[in-house]
Amino acid sequence: MNSDQILSIVGVLAAIGAALAPDSMAYWGLALLVIGLAGGFMGEALDMASRMAMTVAAVALPTIANGLDSIPAIGMQLNAIIDNFALVIGGIVLANFVLVVKDRVMPAGD
Numbered sequence: 001m002n003s004d005q006i007l008s009i010v011g012v013l014a015a016i017g018a019a020l021a022p023d024s025m026a027y028w029g030l031a032l033l034v035i036g037l038a039g040g041f042m043g044e045a046l047d048m049a050s051r052m053a054m055t056v057a058a059v060a061l062p063t064i065a066n067g068l069d070s071i072p073a074i075g076m077q078l079n080a081i082i083d084n085f086a087l088v089i090g091g092i093v094l095a096n097f098v099l100v101v102k103d104r105v106m107p108a109g110d
Contacts, residue, residue, distance in 0.1 A: 004042075032084055036090060041098075
């Protein structure tokens with residue numbers, strides 16, 4: 001198992017934990033973002049299409065998840081899990097953005 005897979009599993013578990021036990025830790029949002037940032041900086045370099053897909057997913061997932069609220073009994077929890085995982089994806093997108101800006105600013109030899 002590589003670091004991308006491990007951080008993805010940790011991100012999913014943290015998103016589930018944040019949705020099911022939000023009061024157990026005050027900084028769930030920060031933890032989810034840090035997991036995403038770590039995954040973005042440690043992960044493999046994504047091509048432009050993958051970066052665009054991650055950006056669209058970070059924006060679209062919470063919007064799509066809001067429709068799950070209409071499912072009785074589990075809709076709100078599913079919505080919260082997907083919203084929390086969107087924070088992880090947002091961290092990955094931010095890390096990729098920083099890496100792309102660094103590559104554009106720094107000379108290729110450094």
